[in-house]
Amino acid sequence: xxxxxxxxxxxxxxxxxxxxxxxxxxxxxxxxxxxxxxxxxxxxxxxxxxxxxxxxxxxxxxxxxxxxxxxxxxxxxxxxxxxxxxxxxxxxxxxxxxxxxxxxxxxxxxxxxxxxxxxxxxxxxxxxxxxxxxxxxxxxxxxxxxxxxxxxxxxxxxxxxxxxxxxxxxxxxxxxxxxxxxxxxxxxxxxxxxxxxxxxxxxxxxxxxxxxxxxxxxxxxxxxxxxxxxxxxxxxxxxxxxxxxxxxxxxxxxxxxxxxxxxxxxxxxxxxxxxxxxxxxxxxxxxxxxxxxx
Amino acid sequence: xxxxxxxxxxxxxxxxxxxxxxxxxxxxxxxxxxxxxxxxxxxxxxxxxxxxxxxxxxxxxxxxxxxxxxxxxxxxxxxxxxxxxxxxxxxxxxxxxxxxxxxxxxxxxxxxxxxxxxxxx
Amino acid sequence: xxxxxxxxxxxxxxxxxxxxxxxxxxxxxxxxxxxxxxxxxxxxxxxxxxxxxxxxxxxxxxxxxxxxxxxxxxxxxxxxxxxxxxxxxxxxxxxxxxxxxxxxxxxxxxxxxxxxxxxxxxxxxxxxxxxxxxxxxxxxxxxxxxxxxxxxxxx
Numbered sequence: 352x353x354x355x356x357x358x359x360x361x362x363x364x365x366x367x368x369x370x371x372x373x374x375x376x377x378x379x380x381x382x383x384x385x386x387x388x389x390x391x392x393x394x395x396x397x398x399x400x401x402x403x404x405x406x407x408x409x410x411x412x413x414x415x416x417x418x419x420x421x422x423x424x425x426x427x428x429x430x431x432x433x434x435x436x437x438x439x440x441x442x443x444x445x446x447x448x449x450x451x452x453x454x455x456x457x458x459x460x461x462x463x464x465x466x467x468x469x470x471x472x473x474x475x476x477x478x479x480x481x482x483x484x485x486x487x488x489x490x491x492x493x494x495x496x497x498x499x500x501x502x503x504x505x506x507x508x509x510x511x512x513x514x515x516x517x518x519x520x521x522x523x524x525x526x527x528x529x530x531x532x533x534x535x536x537x538x539x540x541x542x543x544x545x546x547x548x549x550x551x552x553x554x555x556x557x558x559x560x561x562x563x564x565x566x567x568x569x570x571x572x573x574x575x576x577x578x579x580x581x582x583x584x585x586x587x588x589x590x591x592x593x594x595x596x597x598x599x600x601x602x603x604x605x606x607x608x609x610x611x612x613x614x615x616x617x618x619x620x621x622x623x624x625x626x627x628x629x630x631x632x633x634x635x636x637x638x639x640x641x642x643x644x645x
Numbered sequence: 646x647x648x649x650x651x652x653x654x655x656x657x658x659x660x661x662x663x664x665x666x667x668x669x670x671x672x673x674x675x676x677x678x679x680x681x682x683x684x685x686x687x688x689x690x691x692x693x694x695x696x697x698x699x700x701x702x703x704x705x706x707x708x709x710x711x712x713x714x715x716x717x718x719x720x721x722x723x724x725x726x727x728x729x730x731x732x733x734x735x736x737x738x739x740x741x742x743x744x745x746x747x748x749x750x751x752x753x754x755x756x757x758x759x760x761x762x763x764x765x766x
Numbered sequence: 767x768x769x770x771x772x773x774x775x776x777x778x779x780x781x782x783x784x785x786x787x788x789x790x791x792x793x794x795x796x797x798x799x800x801x802x803x804x805x806x807x808x809x810x811x812x813x814x815x816x817x818x819x820x821x822x823x824x825x826x827x828x829x830x831x832x833x834x835x836x837x838x839x840x841x842x843x844x845x846x847x848x849x850x851x852x853x854x855x856x857x858x859x860x861x862x863x864x865x866x867x868x869x870x871x872x873x874x875x876x877x878x879x880x881x882x883x884x885x886x887x888x889x890x891x892x893x894x895x896x897x898x899x900x901x902x903x904x905x906x907x908x909x910x911x912x913x914x915x916x917x918x919x920x921x
Contacts, residue, residue, distance in 0.1 A: 474809030563817065567730040608660050609729060612885045614813030614894055628891050635888065637657050664886060671876050678872065683915060687865065688856040692845035719828035726821055755835050761842040
């Protein structure tokens, strides 16, 4: 045993509450060579659960039309050892690593900038990596985003969302370029401040999935797309003609007018963008714009 | 998805009208309720009283405007609720037509009734 | 390399690539119901309740508008018909209660409508949920205060 202490590197266990070198873990790692993978995992889970201060139960939506037993959606329960600062995404990763490697969900940056892990947690749209388990009631119910086709488990089809985003031409496109060859396109600090919040969108799709009108009316552009349009329409560097074109897109019947100011989008946006406010501003902008021609 | 089509021009006009009629209706509906339930009790309404009120030009015009704006506000509201629920294509055009006709008929009938309540007819 | 499939019964197109085909082949239309599935009512935010109630009261009021004009049409049949119709209706207790209901519906629609007008003007957006609760409360107060007047004479 003592020889192992010097040769084996410190092994990290899932419970980060132990600061000292984990001899058991080191021994366990060596023993893993003789155990089956499943047995080793199961033993590690038992150890983690014993060591943990608290155990959290996850109820995760499972669905896989290609696997018998998962053709009808069901909820699987996973017991996860809790540590301070643990997020929903951490818990899902633990469940996938230690219980069921077929558990499927999107995630990437783990810091709320990629927008991959928008989920429906305890009845509300949230980002998995940004939601603390400590803030949630046990058992934690995790489902895929509502109002979107489920591909498998927690993965939803985002194509419709992307189509709506692309429909508003979400790219910077000025009417004229400045005269000088290396001249910058300047934006005043006030203008930047105006569009600042609308630039924060990470395309996670939480807002659109929370909107009842987006749920009912398939052609509705949705809060994220309209916010994107706002971001560019209100950017003074683009010019008046481009702004008119952008307004023309969002003032169609299934554009801004469908918004019924339900505010669900604003409530669930993980980047705290005041979506409803932006949509309202565009409605007013459109009305003022059209009144001019009467 | 964002094709450039619109059966009503750009939807913004109806949105604005819905708000304008709303403001008017707040006042008139409240007035109507107070007059016919508090100032006069509903149970005490008789043709004589109705005729007296409706024979005053100002009141008559107000009531007729009430009818027209309420019909627009209500029918437009129903149309929007249905669009939000996702009707599209032919079904949508049919519904729009039916609602428009129903609205016009309501205003026509209401006008007849209003005139019958005055001492003109 | 990329193809476009129409998902059975679904409303969107799917781009298939070698990657997505890996787990998207079995895409089906699993119907999880709408967001406003009333089984989830506890999870509804105030703004959503406001929208639901405004729609509901709107439908009731439109229905009432048509009915009201129909009843008033007895005026074209002369004073006797008009009077007897109104007196007859007002003497029914259930009609009195329906009138209280109508008041509640109209008052809520007006108060929430005012709230929506403020939202449309961009005023007070941060307090939108509080203003919804205020409209509910005020509706209740007005309705309760009006009950004696409405039911008076028939109870």
